[in-house]
Structures are given as structure tokens and as C-alpha cells.
Amino acid sequence: MHLKYESQLREPLVDGDKDYHQVTEDIVRPIEAKPTRLWYIGFYIAAALLLFGVYSVYREVTYGIGQWNLNKTVGWGWDITNFVWWVGIGHAGTLISAILLLFRQGWRTGVNRAAEAMTIFAVMCAGQFPIFHMGRVWMAFFVLPYPNTRGPLWVNFNSPLLWDVFAISTYFTVSLLFWYSGLLPDFATVRDRAFTKLRKRLYGIASFGWTGSTKHWQRHESLSLVLAGLSTPLVLSVHTIVSFDFATSVIPGWHTTIFPPYFVAGAVFSGFAMVQTLMIIVRKVFQMDDYITLGHIEAMNKVIVLTGSIVGVAYLTELFMGWYSQNKYEGYTFWYSRAYLFSPYGWSYWGMMACNVISPQIFWFRKMRRNLFVTFFMSIIVNIGMWFERFVIIVTSLYRDYLPSSWSVYYSPTIWEIGFYAGTFGLFFVCFFLFAKYFPVIAIAEIKYVLKTSGENYKSKVGHIEEQPLEAFVHEHAHHH
Amino acid sequence: MAKKKFVVGCFNDEAVLFPAVKKVRTSGYKIQDVYTPFPVHGLDHALGMRETSLHTAGFIYGITGTTTALSCISWIFTKDWPLNIGGKPNFALPAWIPITFELTVLFAAVGMVLTFCYLCQLAPFVKKHHFHARATDDLFVMVIECTDKTNTEELTAFLSANGAVETDVQFVEEGWWIGRYDKDEMPFENKQIAAA
Numbered sequence: 001m002h003l004k005y006e007s008q009l010r011e012p013l014v015d016g017d018k019d020y021h022q023v024t025e026d027i028v029r030p031i032e033a034k035p036t037r038l039w040y041i042g043f044y045i046a047a048a049l050l051l052f053g054v055y056s057v058y059r060e061v062t063y064g065i066g067q068w069n070l071n072k073t074v075g076w077g078w079d080i081t082n083f084v085w086w087v088g089i090g091h092a093g094t095l096i097s098a099i100l101l102l103f104r105q106g107w108r109t110g111v112n113r114a115a116e117a118m119t120i121f122a123v124m125c126a127g128q129f130p131i132f133h134m135g136r137v138w139m140a141f142f143v144l145p146y147p148n149t150r151g152p153l154w155v156n157f158n159s160p161l162l163w164d165v166f167a168i169s170t171y172f173t174v175s176l177l178f179w180y181s182g183l184l185p186d187f188a189t190v191r192d193r194a195f196t197k198l199r200k201r202l203y204g205i206a207s208f209g210w211t212g213s214t215k216h217w218q219r220h221e222s223l224s225l226v227l228a229g230l231s232t233p234l235v236l237s238v239h240t241i242v243s244f245d246f247a248t249s250v251i252p253g254w255h256t257t258i259f260p261p262y263f264v265a266g267a268v269f270s271g272f273a274m275v276q277t278l279m280i281i282v283r284k285v286f287q288m289d290d291y292i293t294l295g296h297i298e299a300m301n302k303v304i305v306l307t308g309s310i311v312g313v314a315y316l317t318e319l320f321m322g323w324y325s326q327n328k329y330e331g332y333t334f335w336y337s338r339a340y341l342f343s344p345y346g347w348s349y350w351g352m353m354a355c356n357v358i359s360p361q362i363f364w365f366r367k368m369r370r371n372l373f374v375t376f377f378m379s380i381i382v383n384i385g386m387w388f389e390r391f392v393i394i395v396t397s398l399y400r401d402y403l404p405s406s407w408s409v410y411y412s413p414t415i416w417e418i419g420f421y422a423g424t425f426g427l428f429f430v431c432f433f434l435f436a437k438y439f440p441v442i443a444i445a446e447i448k449y450v451l452k453t454s455g456e457n458y459k460s461k462v463g464h465i466e467e468q469p470l471e472a473f474v475h476e477h478a479h480h481h
Numbered sequence: 482m483a484k485k486k487f488v489v490g491c492f493n494d495e496a497v498l499f500p501a502v503k504k505v506r507t508s509g510y511k512i513q514d515v516y517t518p519f520p521v522h523g524l525d526h527a528l529g530m531r532e533t534s535l536h537t538a539g540f541i542y543g544i545t546g547t548t549t550a551l552s553c554i555s556w557i558f559t560k561d562w563p564l565n566i567g568g569k570p571n572f573a574l575p576a577w578i579p580i581t582f583e584l585t586v587l588f589a590a591v592g593m594v595l596t597f598c599y600l601c602q603l604a605p606f607v608k609k610h611h612f613h614a615r616a617t618d619d620l621f622v623m624v625i626e627c628t629d630k631t632n633t634e635e636l637t638a639f640l641s642a643n644g645a646v647e648t649d650v651q652f653v654e655e656g657w658w659i660g661r662y663d664k665d666e667m668p669f670e671n672k673q674i675a676a677a
Contacts, residue, residue: 020518020619145557154562157554158569163579170583174590181594184603189518189617197663204662208598209607212616214528216601217520222535223597227590230539234586241579445519 011295013106013454018290020448027442028190030286035437038285046429053423056416057132065135067416073401074411079129081390082421085270086126086428087168087242088263088386091235092271093119094175097182098231101224106454107299109446110291113186114282115275116179117439121431122274123172125424130164132420160244167241174234178227181220184210186440239267246393252329253338253397256321262314269307269356270386272300276379278432280372282441291442298369304382305363311389312357329402337396344410345396348388355385486627487513489612489649490640491620495521497644498621502527504643505625510636513624516616535600539593546588550581608660610653620647 014023035043060067070077093115100108131140143165145155155162188210191203210216243263246254256262276297283292322334338349359381362368369375400407435441452458492498498515502524505512512528515521554577558564563571598604616622623640627633627650637648 024518024618145553151562154557156564156566157558157580158566158573158576160579163583166580166583170587174586177590177594181597185519185617191662192611192614192617192665194662200663200665201661204608205605208603208605209609209657210603210617211609211611212516212518212622213601214515214517214521214524215530215533216603217517218525218530219533219535219597219601221520222533223593226536226539226593230543230586230590233582237579237582244579448519 008460010454011293012456013110013293013295013450014447015290015293015456017457018451018455020451023447023451024189024193024444026288026290027440027444027447028193030436031190031438031440032195036285039433039437043430043433046426046433048426049422050426050430051423052419053421053426056419056423057128059416060132060420061137065133067414069411069414069417071409071411073406073409074395074398076133076394076398077411078391078413078417078421079133081387081394082424083126083129084242084263084390084394085387086122086129086424088239088267088270088390089274089383090119090122090126090171090175090271091239091264091267092275093117093122094171094231094235095268095271096275097178098228098235101228102232105299106450107296109443109450110293110296111275111279111300111442112446113179113182113439113443114278114435114441116175116182117432117435117441118271118274118278119175120172120179121428121435122271123168123175124431125428127168127172128420128424128427160241160248163241164245167238171234171238174227174231178224178231181223181227182443182446183439184208185212185220185445186443188212189444190440236264239263251397252327253333253393256318258314258317262311265307265310265314266356266386266389269304269311270383272303272307273379273382273386276300276304276375277383280376280379282436286436286441288442291447294370294372297372297375298366301363301369301375301378304378305360308356308360308382315353315357332400333397337400338392345392345399348392349396352385352388352392355381356389359385484652484654486631486633487612487651487653488625488627488631488633488636488640489647489651490623490625490637490643490645491613491615491647491649492623492644493620493646494644495524495621498623499524499527501640501643501645502623505623505640508639510625510631511628513626516612516622516624518617518619518621521621535593535597538596539589542592542596543585543589545592546585547581549588550584551577554580602657606659607657608662609657610655611665612649612651612653613647614666 018026068077068079070079093112096108096115097112097119100112131137134140143155143162145157184207187203187207191200191207194200194203240260240263243259247256247259249255279292279297279300283289319334319339322330325331336343337345340346341350359378362374362378395411399409399411490501492501495517498521502512502515506529515524515528517524555572558573559571566573602609612624613620613622623645625636627636633650637650640648
């Protein structure tokens with residue numbers, strides 16, 4: 001027998017008096033019960049937003065890109081801002097599921113399933129923007145390199161925009177596979193305790209006939225570990241490549257070598273904020289306080305204050321380089337278009353600074369990190385701030401180009417641009433509500449795996465071990481090996 | 482497929498399961514499989530299984546992705562349609578690294594998942610026999626294949642003596658078939674549905 005022991009100094013990951021069966025009961029309960037009124041209200045609001053988004057996109061597809069207020073200099077506006085924002089949000093899911101798995105962070109088990117779902121839905125939302133920005137969206141497949149009758153005329157493999165096509169589609173596929181392979185055992189759990197024929201049948205299909213065989217678990221473990229190992233560089237590459245869309249150009253404010261790490265840190269920052277928003281709702285609505293504990297919330301707030309500060313250092317570095325390079329175009333972009341409060345878009349820069357750099361510093365205090373209200377409020381603030389960041393990067397670099405005669409136009413979105421963005425919120429939350437109702441929101445098998453080392457009731461039983469002297473401990477446990 | 486006879490022993494604690502596995506194996510019985518609700522660390526070694534080679538397959542899929550990307554892009558940009566992009570070289574290896582990396586990851590991930598499903602015979606609409614409905618909930622279900630010489634009464638008593646909380650003898654078909662789960666037993670059918 002191997003030794004199963006974890007210090008009491010470490011906070012339990014599962015609170016309350018639980019055994020394996022109770023874990024199943026608790027997590028499957030929302031799936032087996034009727035949805036609450038709150039669920040219906042949320043779902044219908046999300047569906048209404050989605051419909052408005054569909055109509056906004058319909059107008060854009062029918063009448064052309066002129067339905068948006070993009071102009072000669074501001075060729076990328078809300079659409080690409082929203083694209084980068086949604087992709088960034090997705091990153092936290094992969095960070096939690098892959099990077100924290102490799103780092104053996106036990107607390108990921110409570111939140112990884114929902115965070116991975118969030119990743120998939122966020123990437124789905126992100127993908128809409130570049131696709132519909134193409135204008136003639138029915139030609140979207142032209143971005144794929146396939147043998148064609150136009151030469152064959154190939155895509156440009158040296159272009160960061162094509163790298164993006166590969167990065168985003170690979171990211172979506174790999175995240176989906178990782179998520180679904182983790183879901184198979186949990187679907188089998190739901191299937192085997194289902195009490196209606198329809199449920200047995202549907203979860204039977206979804207579980208792929210999973211039985212829980214030891215050999216299958218062995219392969220499943222190997223698969224999860226390798227997928228985590230693949231996803232770790234993948235998630236870093238995705239936002240790096242998104243930042244290349246800007247960094248490989250020669251636009252002042254974009255032509256910056258610190259973009260890749262700065263974008264990845266920002267992505268993790270905003271993603272964790274979105275995970276907090278969703279987790280606080282989930283633990284409240286489905287009474288999952290025992291699985292998503294204050295310890296989980298605190299751990300994520302630590303990541304938020306770390307990545308928020310990394311982003312802050314990046315902002316200051318950019319400002320410094322704007323002055324130090326003595327390049328007048330760089331200087332103008334950073335010190336006038338952005339940092340000067342009374343320039344046309346100065347408000348967005350200072351909004352970004354306040355939301356992303358100044359306000360997260362509150363999380364240096366343990367009391368604040370463990371306060372649900374503060375966490376929920378801050379998670380919204382951070383996501384607003386990260387939206388501003390992308391807006392600042394895109395619009396303040398574009399609205400005044402090298403030709404002063406085209407400077408006069410102040411870019412602000414039309415209702416259809418806003419509608420498209422609102423529609424992706426609808427899509428995201430429709431998916432998330434369906435997920436929360438029909439899928440196990442917490443990884444059941446993974447919680448059971450850590451239960452006996454990290455469950456509150458099991459931990460209390462090891463208290464006496466910590467008080468006994470080392471010799472006694474060695475004597476008691478050494479012969480088991 | 483012919484039906485086979487199995488003796489099933491259910492355990493509710495992995496600390497009891499491990500010594501039981503050892504005893505059953507040293508007594509000469511052949512353990513068909515142990516079905517568990519979560520991955521039990523070290524159980525594969527206790528059952529004498531060899532390590533899986535799935536990760537090796539993943540590596541092979543990965544380098545297939547790398548070569549696919551590099552050979553396709555270099556053929557396209559140097560032979561099939563050499564484009565003059567700002568006078569830069571046609572063979573622009575550094576610019577191809579992002580796509581090469583993405584295809585490496587894509588091939589490895591998709592290939593590994595498909596191989597995993599193939600090896601475990603998992604797919605939508607597949608149905609397999611379940612020795613116990615609670616094997617995905619809270620029981621560790623040990624399944625022992627019987628031969629002509631096996632004394633089932635003796636074996637079930639042996640399992641109970643070693644901590645099995647439930648024992649059972651089943652005649653079942655092995656393997657998988659296309660099927661539905663809605664004819665299965667429903668142990669929770671009469672359960673009260675609590676309001677969420």
C-alpha cells in the first residue's frame with residue numbers, strides 16, 4: 001500500500017462529511033432535478049441576446065460591412081477587440097486543466113470541468129468575429145489551404161492571420177477533445193444512476209459505453225497527461241500568435257516585442273476573472289460550496305493579482321519604451337493617444353489602468369481574496385478592463401495614422417456592432433446554461449480521486465500523525481512499502 | 482459470442498481491494514478486470530498489467546504532423562507556386578514554425594484520442610455489459626473468469642472473507658455491441674427527486 005497522507009496545514013479541497021456516493025449525489029443532483037426559475041430566466045435572457053446577435057449578423061451579411069462604423073483608418077474596431085477578448089477568456093480553462101495538472105495543483109479538480117467548458121464556448125464566440133469580418137462570409141473557406149481550381153492559389157503561410165486560423169482551430173479541437181475525454185467516465189456515472197429511459201439512452205450514447213475498467217483508466221490517465229502536456233505549449237502559442245497579428249506589423253503601438261508574454265498574461269488574467277464570475281454563480285445556484293471552496297476562490301484570486309501585475313508592468317514598459325526609443329510616432333501613440341487623459345480615447349486608457357492594474361491590488365489582502373462579494377465585483381471589473389485593453393491597443397493605434405487628413409473621424413460602434421457582441425454573450429451563456437443543466441459541472445471521478453487525501457472528514461483523521469515524533473511516524477509507516 | 486461465467490466481488494474501499502487483489506491472484510484465480518469509479522493509483526500494477534504505449538503513439542502522430550506541415554508548405558511555396566513576398570526567400574522556415582507547431586499538436590491530440598477510443602472500444606452507441614451499476618459510483622468491482630474447474634461457492638466465500646461487500650455469479654457475453662442502455666436496471670428508479 002502506498003502512503004496516503006496530506007498535511008492538515010493544507011486547506012481541505014472538499015468540505016463536509018463525504019463518501020464516494022455522496023460526491024456522486026451532490027454533483028449529479030442539478031442534472032436530475034428540475035431546473036429552477038432562476039435557470040429559466042437566465043436561459044431566456046441569454047437566448048434573447050443570441051437572437052439579437054443573429055439579427056445583427058444577418059444585417060451585416062446582407063447589407064455588407066458598412067453596417068458597422070469601421071472606416072479607412074480604423075479597419076479593426078469592436079469586432080477584433082471582441083475576438084481577442086473572447087480568445088483571452090478561453091485561456092484560463094486550459095491553464096487550469098492543463099498547466100495546473102502538470103504542476104500537480106490539487107485545487108484544480110473543483111473547477112476544471114466548468115473552466116474547460118468556458119474555454120470551448122469562449123473560443124466559439126471568438127471565432128465568429130474574424131469570420132464575419134471577412135464580409136463575404138460565404139467565401140470563408142478560402143482561408144483553408146486546399147487544392148483548388150484557381151491555380152491552385154494557396155494561402156499565405158507567412159502571414160500571422162493564417163497562423164491564427166491554424167492556432168484557433170487547433171485550440172478549439174484540442175480543448176474539445178480534452179474536455180470530452182474527461183467527461184466520458186462522468187457521463188457513465190450519470191447513465192448508470194439514471195431513472196428514466198430517455199436519460200439512460202442519451203447518457204448511454206454520450207458515455208461511449210464507458211465501464212471503468214482498470215486498463216481503460218490506465219490509458220485514460222496517460223491520455224490526460226499527454227493532452228495536458230500538449231495543451232500547455234498550445235495555450236501559450238495561441239495568444240502569442242494572436243499578438244503576432246499586431247506585433248509583426250509596423251503600426252506604432254503594435255510593433256512591440258513584448259506583446260507575446262504580455263498578451264498571454266492578460267489572457268490568463270481575464271480568463272480567471274471569467275472563471276470567478278461563473279464559479280461564484282455555480283456554487284450559489286447549485287449549492288456546490290463544499291466543492292468550490294473559499295480556498296479555490298482564494299487560489300484563483302492569487303493568480304489574478306499576479307497576472308494583473310504582470311500586465312501592469314507591461315503597460316509601464318510600453319510607456320517607457322515610447323519615450324526611450326525617441327521615435328516620435330511611438331511617442332505620439334503612447335504619450336498622447338493613450339496616456340493623455342484628454343485625448344479623444346484617453347478615457348479608455350485610464351479605464352484600462354484603473355480596472356486592470358490599480359483595482360486588483362486589493363487582492364494582496366487575504367480578507368479580500370476570500371470575500372465572495374469583492375471577488376464577484378472584481379471579476380466583472382477585470383473583464384471590463386481587459387476589454388478596454390484590447391480596444392486601446394486596436395483603436396488608439398489606428399485612429400490617427402500617418403496621414404493627418406484622415407484623422408478627423410471619431411470611431412464609435414453602430415447598434416449592429418454592439419448587437420453582434422451582445423449576441424456572442426447570448427451564445428456563451430446559452431451554452432453555459434445548457435452545460436450547467438445537462439453536464440456534471442464538477443469532475444466527479446477527479447473529486448473521488450482526491451477525496452481521501454484532501455477531504456475535510458478524512459483529513460481530520462490524520463491529525464494525530466502530525467503530532468507524533470518523526471521516529472514513531474517512520475516506524476508506523478515504513479514497513480508498508 | 483459465447484456466454485462465459487464470471488464471479489463478481491464488490492469492494493467499497495480501495496484499502497481493502499488491494500490486499501484482496503493480491504490474495505486472489507496468488508491463489509491462482511485469473512482476474513478478468515476490476516471496474517472502478519475513478520483511477521485507482523497502482524491498481525494496474527497490482528493486476529500485473531503492462532504500461533500503456535499510448536504516449537508513444539502520440540509521439541508518432543505528433544512527428545507525422547510536423548512532417549506533414551513542413552513538407553506541404555515547403556512544396557507549395559518553393560515548387561508549386563513560389564510567391565515573391567517582398568523579395569524574401571521562398572523557403573521561409575522561421576515563418577512556418579507557428580503552423581508546424583499547431584499541426585504537430587493537432588495530429589498528436591486527434592490521433593491519440595482516436596487510438597484511445599479504438600483500444601478501449603469506446604464509441605457512441607456502443608454498449609457493454611455492466612457487472613454492477615454502482616461500479617461508476619462507489620464500488621470497486623472485481624470480476625474473475627471461471628474455468629471448468631472453478632468452484633464458484635468456494636470462490637465467493639473466499640472473496641467475502643477478503644472483504645467483498647457483495648458477491649455474485651453471472652453468465653454474460655463479453656465484448657461490446659451496438660445497443661441502448663434503456664433496458665438496463667435502474668437502481669434509483671424510485672428515488673425521490675429533490676427540488677434543486
